Amino acid sequence: xxxxFRRTASYTLFFLAVLTVGLLVExxxxxxxxxxxxxxxxxALGLNMLMxxxxxxxxxxxxxxxxxAYTTAILTVHYSLSPWLSLPCALGLAAAVAxxxxxxxxxxSGYYLGMGTLGFGMIGYIIFREWSSLTGGSSGFVGIPPLxxxxxxxxxxxxxxxxxxxxxxxxxxxxxxxxxxxxxxALRAIHDSENAARAVGVNTMHLKLQVFVFSAAVAALAGFxxxxxISFISPGSFDFLAxxxxxxxxxxxxxxxxxxxxxxxxxxxLLPEWLHTFSEFEMIVYGLIMMVVMIFLPxxxxxxxxxxxxxxxxxxxxxxx
Amino acid sequence: xxxxxQYLFSGLTNGAIYAIIAIGFSMLYNATELINFAHGExxxxxxxxxxxxxxxxxxxxxxxxxxxxxxxxLVGLLLERLAIRTVSRPHxxxxxxxxxGASIFLRGVAMIVWGKDARSxxxxxxxxxxxxxxxxxxxxxxxxxxxxxxxxxGIHLFYRKTLxxxxxxxxxxxxxxxxxxxxxxxxxxxxxFVMSAGLGGIAGMIIAPVTMCSYDMGTILGLKGFCxxxxxxxxxxxxxxxxxxxxxxxxxxxxxxxxxxxxxxIAFILLLLILYIRPGGIFGAASxxxx
Numbered sequence: 142x143x144x145x146f147r148r149t150a151s152y153t154l155f156f157l158a159v160l161t162v163g164l165l166v167e168x169x170x171x172x173x174x175x176x177x178x179x180x181x182x183x184x185a186l187g188l189n190m191l192m193x194x195x196x197x198x199x200x201x202x203x204x205x206x207x208x209x210a211y212t213t214a215i216l217t218v219h220y221s222l223s224p225w226l227s228l229p230c231a232l233g234l235a236a237a238v239a240x241x242x243x244x245x246x247x248x249x250s251g252y253y254l255g256m257g258t259l260g261f262g263m264i265g266y267i268i269f270r271e272w273s274s275l276t277g278g279s280s281g282f283v284g285i286p287p288l289x290x291x292x293x294x295x296x297x298x299x300x301x302x303x304x305x306x307x308x309x310x311x312x313x314x315x316x317x318x319x320x321x322x323x324x325x326x327a328l329r330a331i332h333d334s335e336n337a338a339r340a341v342g343v344n345t346m347h348l349k350l351q352v353f354v355f356s357a358a359v360a361a362l363a364g365f366x367x368x369x370x371i372s373f374i375s376p377g378s379f380d381f382l383a384x385x386x387x388x389x390x391x392x393x394x395x396x397x398x399x400x401x402x403x404x405x406x407x408x409x410x411l412l413p414e415w416l417h418t419f420s421e422f423e424m425i426v427y428g429l430i431m432m433v434v435m436i437f438l439p440x441x442x443x444x445x446x447x448x449x450x451x452x453x454x455x456x457x458x459x460x461x462x
Numbered sequence: 463x464x465x466x467x468q469y470l471f472s473g474l475t476n477g478a479i480y481a482i483i484a485i486g487f488s489m490l491y492n493a494t495e496l497i498n499f500a501h502g503e504x505x506x507x508x509x510x511x512x513x514x515x516x517x518x519x520x521x522x523x524x525x526x527x528x529x530x531x532x533x534x535x536l537v538g539l540l541l542e543r544l545a546i547r548t549v550s551r552p553h554x555x556x557x558x559x560x561x562x563g564a565s566i567f568l569r570g571v572a573m574i575v576w577g578k579d580a581r582s583x584x585x586x587x588x589x590x591x592x593x594x595x596x597x598x599x600x601x602x603x604x605x606x607x608x609x610x611x612x613x614x615x616g617i618h619l620f621y622r623k624t625l626x627x628x629x630x631x632x633x634x635x636x637x638x639x640x641x642x643x644x645x646x647x648x649x650x651x652x653x654x655f656v657m658s659a660g661l662g663g664i665a666g667m668i669i670a671p672v673t674m675c676s677y678d679m680g681t682i683l684g685l686k687g688f689c690x691x692x693x694x695x696x697x698x699x700x701x702x703x704x705x706x707x708x709x710x711x712x713x714x715x716x717x718x719x720x721x722x723x724x725x726x727x728i729a730f731i732l733l734l735l736i737l738y739i740r741p742g743g744i745f746g747a748a749s750x751x752x753x
Contacts, residue, residue: 198555245738252497252554256692257737260730263685267730271723381685385562392559421574428567432560436548439556 148317151400155313159306163299172298176370178410179305180363185390185402186312187359192388193397194320195352196332197247198255201262202387205357207269207379208235209364211276214285214374219275224288228365235361236354243353247346250335262384269376281375288369295369305366312359313399319355328352332397360387393434395441404442467597469718470711475603477710478610479669483687484694484702485617486661492634492697493654496557500541500565502684504659507534507568508666509675510576517583530667531660537568538659542652565681572677580674606668613664614703621699630654634697682726689729693736695743704744708732 166172184206191197209231216227246257270279277283288295288304295301319325330338331345339345368374386409394405412430416423438445483505490498511533515526545560546552589601620627632640633650641647665687666675673679690709694701709729716728736743 192555198558200558246734249737249741252495253737253741255497255554255558256688257734259685260689260733260737263730264727264734267724267727271727381681385559388555389559389562392555396555422570424566424570424573426570428563428565428570431563432545432567435556435560435563436545439549439553 152310152314155310159303159310163302163306169298172302174410174414176298176302176305178407179302179309180367180370181390181406181410182309182403183305183312183363183366184360184387185394185406186309186316186399187356187363188387189391189396189399189402190316190319190328190352190359191356192391193401194325194328194332195349197250197349197353198388199258199353199356200255200381200384200388201258201260201265202356202360203379203381203383204262204265205235205239205360206364206367206383206387207265207374207376208238209361210368210374210379211269211282211364212361213365214282214368215275217286218282218284224286224365224369225290228362231361231365232358235357235364239354239357240350243350247349247353259381259384263381266376266380269379276376279376281373283373285368285372285374287372301370305370308362308366312362316399324348324351329397389431393431393441395443395445398441398443401441401443408442464596465718467595469714471594471597471599471603473711473714474707475600475606475672475710476713477690477707478606479665479683479706480687480690480709481703481706482610482613482661482665482668483683484691484706485614485699486658486665487688487691488694488697488699488702489617489654489661490658491691493630493651494546496546497561497688498658499558499561499684500568501658501662501687502680502682503565503568503572504534504538504662504680505666505669505683505687506572506675506677506680507537508663509670509673509679510572510581510666510677511663512667512670513576513581513583513675517581523586527667531663534663534666535656535660538656538662539652541659542655546655565684569677569680576677578677580676582674583670585671600672602668602671606672609664609668610703610706613661614699617699626650626653686729689733692733692743695745698743698745701743701745 162175163172166175184202188199188202191199212231212234213224213227216222216230217224222230242261246254246261249257269276272278288301293300295304320328327338327343327348330341330343331348335345367378390405390409391402392405393408394403395401412427413423416426419426434442438448440448483501486501486504487498490496490501508530511530512526515521515529516523519526521529541564545564546557549556549560585600585602586605587601591601592599592604621631622628629640629645630650630653632643632645633647633654637647637651640650665683666680686709687706690705691702692705693708694703694705696702709732712732713725713728717725
């Protein structure tokens with residue numbers, strides 16, 4: 142019962158926060174920023190399922206993000222397909238590619254898996270950059286149409302904000318259900334020990350592949366929303382650093398935590414904006430923050446801050462021990 | 463035939479660079495099981511520091527060379543001491559992010575110090591290009607090949623003949639057991655870090671005359687050196703050398719005979735192929751479980 146209240150409370154809080162921001166924020170720049178946070182949260186949520194729960198690293202997830210964005214761009218512009226028809230195509234293509242790539246790659250573990258996915262991500266980036274007749278090459282792809290649903294146009298910042306955050310809420314609920322299910326328990330078993338999981342009858346290869354395909358589809362969904370939001374995409378958004386940024390969001394926020402993914406995504410979206418004041422020193426500060434957080438809070442911010450809080454509480458009230 | 467020779471030469475030159483970078487990766491991986499994503503930045507620092515010491519200050523080349531090695535190794539030492547050693551619970555993913563953070567940090571520092579413009583250097587010794595079977599071979603390429611092979615032989619001898627080298631290998635095999643036999647294994651890890659950084663610096667210096675040196679040149683070189691190390695089997699010295707040359711030659715042939723758009727993709731396609739077919743690399747162990 143208590144759990145039910147807590148869950149409902151957290152959803153309500155989340156819902157109210159989104160509603161407040163969406164209705165009260167007037168400045169288009171801030172609305173845009175919050176929309177980007179939503180898109181990055183989707184990326185972090187998908188990758189979190191793979192890294193946090195199944196314990197498999199991917200350094201090439203930006204390729205799936207790119208597949209989502211480029212598929213919808215190509216289908217809507219070159220073939221003038223409706224975006225709502227290109228959405229299943231984008232998700233399907235990313236899932237299919239993830240299946241084909243994951244089949245041999247997920248047999249690897251540890252660093253080797255990281256390297257395999259890194260190689261895949263780089264190849265994806267090079268294809269986006271070099272196949273210029275289809276993708277526009279390094280100068281990018283312009284003129285992606287905005288989304289429309291009957292009379293509602295998602296052209297304005299506010300509508301798009303709500304669309305993105307509604308999607309985020311949907312994916313959060315989906316992830317929650319997945320984690321609480323039998324599949325989720327099996328995934329966590331893989332995270333702790335793959336051999337032990339196999340010993341109790343979990344089909345580890347099958348499950349890892351499933352969660353890899355799921356996280357690729359979520360990344361493609363984020364790519365779809367991203368492409369129709371800014372209507373211009375270029376390969377630079379889907380390079381190796383983009384993959385690393387996604388991993389960083391998950392790890393800095395705190396692995397295996399849905400709110401951690403939200404926190405990590407918000408932080409890494411806002412950080413470059415705050416760092417503009419440092420102008421030339423932006424990269425230095427960005428790199429430093431990444432290192433310092435990981436050195437002192439290797440379990441991520443959500444876990445790290447909780448640890449510090451509990452440590453402090455113990456110190457102030459030693460009588461309780 | 464002439465075109466083939468030309469591609470072969472350019473492949474050998476690039477391959478030698480990849481080989482040196484790959485040796486650095488391998489050496490560090492052996493000692494610490496760590497993949498250093500900032501390794502490419504050592505290459506960049508080597509090239510740009512040489513630009514300053516030799517090109518701007520006009521120091522004699524050997525002095526500038528030595529000073530650059532010291533400077534880059536020092537950066538490696540600081541990185542190990544300040545960022546890697548201090549991690550309380552080293553998890554591979556955490557270490558990957560720390561080294562990526564270090565790489566962004568170093569790139570940022572280089573951008574402030576040397577600016578965003580690319581710079582170049584003259585060849586070490588101004589000699590006319592060598593004609594061989596109708597193909598031209600730059601004098602600097604000879605330098606690169608000779609230095610790469612000397613380095614590989616030197617490190618081989620270091621591992622086999624010196625006590626420090628043997629101690630470092632013992633640390634690589636089992637850190638705790640090495641420590642129990644009286645080897646200061648922590649210091650061996652530090653030494654591996656410093657030597658790996660120094661190697662990266664040397665790779666940067668010898669390619670400075672044949673490429674444009676800028677603050678962002680390190681990332682792609684580092685990733686390709688890494689592919690070379692994986693090709694040969696990470697942790698193996700001669701595997702890294704052969705992986706480097708193999709990658710260089712395949713890349714040059716691919717660019718020459720297929721398409722130049724493929725240039726950067728070839729390294730990663732090879733990486734995926736080797737991971738699928740023989741994850742331990744050509745000379746590595748067949749096991750893939752090692753973290």
